[in-house]
Amino acid sequence: MSKPLLSLSLDLDNQWSYMKIHGEAGWEKFPSYLDIFVPHILKVLDELNLKITFFIVGQDAAFEQNHAYLRALADAGHEIANHSFKHETWLHLYSKEEMKNEIDSAHTIIEKVTGKTPTGFRGPGFSWSSTLLEVLSEKGYAYDASTLPTIIGPLARLYYFSTSSLSKEEKEDRKEIFGKFSDGFRRLKPYYWKFTKQHKLLELPVTTMPVFRIPFHLSYLLFISNISIHLMMLYLNIAIFLCKLTKTEPSFLLHPLDLIGGDQITSLAFFPGMNISSDRKIFIFKKVMKKLGKHFTLTNMNDHVTAIKERTVLTSIAVPTAS
Template sequence: MRHAAVSIDLDGLGCYYRIHALGTPPAELEHVILERALPRAAALFASRKLHVTWFVIARDIEHAPNAERMKTLATAGDELGNHSYSHPYELARLSAPQVDNEITRAHQLLSKLAPIRGFRAPGYDVSPAMLDTLARLGYRYDSSVFPAPGYYAAKAAVMAGLAALGRPSGAVLTNPRALAAPADPYRPSMTAPWRRGQAPMVELPVAVTPWTRVPAIGTSLLVAPAWLRTRLVAAMGKREFFNLELHGIDFADAEKDGIPGELVERQPDLRIPIDDKLDRLDRVLDDVAQRWPFATLGEVAAEVQRER
């Protein structure tokens, strides 16, 4: 098994407002990521004939034009994945019936557009209750584990800073046990998803480099200088699988899309013009393509399920 897979979490602007404790974004920007950023991402992947996995917050497709957009991509050969119904960052801390409701409700809505086989938890926080629901729905994979201690530490620092200012972040720290999880695909334990076990579905961890476990995800690749981008991809070369995770916001342009300054101030990636970001990502994809053949997460999961 040697593959790279590109996935894009379609978190709306409201998610970032919650993380940075900014309240709610202007109403007219509710769907800006799907309306303006997603078409740019789709055009880049189509130009490379690259099929990707879009993790959709199901509530967003209750807005008919969004459902239409996602259906068009699925028809063209992309995979759609379940990113919960309403993206609660605290999903792993909710009761089992609440977790089941979030995932099942999303599954029902998304299944109207395409077959759904995979899940990514909001904020990378997977829990045993989530795996129970995924098993019941017959999912092939979960792709939520992100074993990156540096990322965890940075997030904890930002959250502590906001809390000290009396403006608690909407983000939630993942269970620290997940930091020691395997970084290559594995069959998780149903009762401790960050450990190996006998679950019917497989876990496809989000990319971190070998040894140092530096995140090799879109946002960190986009803000890194060129030499570091190349080094990160080269370091990943030792891994059999490169699960390259991007976010819809990586394809936003602060100026062209009218993203408010209060958010741009807090997200360095939003200060890079879209043409630069597209160019950087194109070069990252060139580098990745030299080392791994691309597949969707669903295809990778099917192969891992057969092998282990």
């Protein structure tokens, strides 16, 4: 009997986007670590024989100095997806015209640089709206992956604000980052957003622990590993058990700073978790992948979505008038 699927994706947030989100000065110069991170992650993924999905920010693809690194991801056989153009966590506030321009501009430059057509999207900071879903559906995207069904969104936002240099106005723009408490009760399994009989869009949520609705993607596992590696594995084992019990095929999320430390990205050494060395992060990543690989077939988002559509009758949910 074949194992259930688990899709792996990485939001390729660059140095400037981390700085922008946290209100750090100098982000407007668009400093980049792609020259360090991309060769690093490609080597690790090649060692593990993994093909994953990279959600790329359009602004990064617009700079020629990044082209070789972004193309290398595609040339290595990884799926390329859309992570917006400007990486603004207040994407849900955009008008229809602004949203179309944001998605289209990112889509066009990412396709031009990588040679691959994005068919999936994830909003920065899990930002989404009915306008976004409508635009993606009209553009013919295969899936959205912007929702994070967790009850601890407000707590994550409070911590984020407390460690940032954001002004009062900037915090107001970001007041829905990581979602609301009520988002924890959204569906955890894939479903269709329904617009009309002809138009629908598959939603593949970032998986949180069934029943408890708390995250277990790599950022959280790293945080727990700082307390105890055994506690981290217990936490992961509970998540795996509950996913299998509820027949939930996970969508597992990665971020660049989950896989590289302040020893290599010195400019972000002050960020949470960057005191963990790159070698330690890769050790934990490989340990987590080995455990997940025992229970699931690891794949990219598009292959996961294709398999879901072929073998599963999905629930359809009306697109909300506001998110």
